[in-house]
Amino acid sequence: MITERYKRQIQLPQVGTMGQQKLKDAKILVVGAGGLGCAILPYLIASGIETIGIIDGDIIEESNLQRQILYPEKTVNQKKVTVAKTQLEALNSNVKIETYTNYLSDENAIGIFKNYDIIVDATDSIKTRYLINDACVITQKPFVYGSVYRFEGQVSVFNYKNGPTYRCVFKNNSSKITNCEDAGVLGTTVGFIGMLQANEVLKMVLETGDILSGKLLIYNILNNTQNCINFQKTETRTIDEAFFNSEYNSDKIEATCFKEAVLNKSNFIDVRELHETPKIELPDVIQMPLSVLETELKKIDKNKSYVVFCQTGKRSLEAIRILKKHQFSNVKHISGGAIAIQNNIENEKSIY
Structure with missing residues (x-):
């Protein structure tokens, strides 16, 4: 010392x-x-x-x-x-x-x-x-x-x-x-x-x-x-690893599952700003930045299922919250975002 x-x-x-x-x-x-x-x-x-x-x-x-x-x-x-x-x-x-x-x-x-x-x-x-x-x-x-x-x-x-x-x-x-x-x-x-x-x-x-x-x-x-x-201790739920896994993993899919989502003709929503790269070159990606998502939801069908992504996976979590608040029940987001997706595309070019 x-x-x-x-x-x-x-x-x-x-x-x-x-x-x-x-x-x-x-x-x-x-x-x-x-x-x-x-x-x-x-x-x-x-x-x-x-x-x-x-x-x-x-x-x-x-x-x-x-x-x-x-x-x-x-x-x-x-x-x-x-x-x-x-x-x-x-x-x-x-x-x-x-x-x-x-x-x-x-x-x-x-x-x-x-x-x-x-x-x-x-x-x-x-x-x-x-x-x-x-x-x-x-x-x-x-x-x-x-x-x-x-x-x-x-x-x-x-x-x-x-x-x-x-x-x-x-x-x-x-x-x-x-x-x-x-x-x-x-x-x-x-x-x-x-x-x-x-x-x-x-x-x-x-x-x-x-x-x-x-x-x-x-x-x-x-x-x-x-x-x-x-304030007092009021939270009574038992927070254990089972709770933790269900709380944080239920709405998430890995970028490695992107291939399966494409083959299943999933509906994708890109919540990044329009200028952000890399661009994900797929025909059915809906461009709807998080900044306007809540005001533009009337343009998409809430009865369909959606896979949401952003740049790294952080904004897509907020997008999931917004979609669920407006009764979109079948929504997932991609862990790692567009960067992980692009890496996956480079490794699996034959399917895209």
Whole structure:
């Protein structure tokens, strides 16, 4: 342990040398390397937590730079987790960083979570938060929740010592989230909420302070108002691996099953924007971007079955939710999206 490096926090009676050892031994996974992740990760690394996992499938875009402060201009179009690892290792050479360059999914969540003590939600996806919650319940891990909408942010800790879960506050996943791209956000809002999340991680590791378990902290940086809502554990469903598999796999087909869907003359809906590539060259693909899907549904027959895809499989989940809300009963989406489909087509050119 490098006591000189950490002496300012070791001086705190709530930390001391024993607390610093706890930080050194802790294993933390951060899901998402965007705005929240870029605020959370440097403080965890600087505190002396030496085992960090980062999972995110995104690449860096120019519009990210305003709030995702880990990324220099020259790293645009590079993988976020790869650049984050390099930047964080420069901050603290003692750290061991494990990177996962795919998005969190029902296939990998439980296996990854088992390797960590605390899971931190730094995403902007409601669907992913339910996935994080359920995988945390199964693996018995607490997770630190954070979200931002314009000038307001929320922070809580779920599944801490068998306490309330995300589902106790947010009963179902039918609500729609507006991301930073659509709603707009100041970098300082994201940074502030991310630091509050990092603070909850440190308190849990150090076993000190008042943990935000059973409490939803809401802070508005524009008018400096703060509200803390108390809630109880109300979710009574048993979340086990059988529940998990039925919850996340029932509407999904693998890209490797695309051949079978084509041969069965399935109806395909491409919910990507019209300019996105690769183009999937099939005669019966309906082009209906997610941004207009709900207003254009009258153009398609709800009595037919549909297979939905997007670029990587994330927007198609939202499309499934919209279709089901409007009584489309026979709908599936393709895991991996158009990229996986294109790879499958290249391997099976004879049938297309």
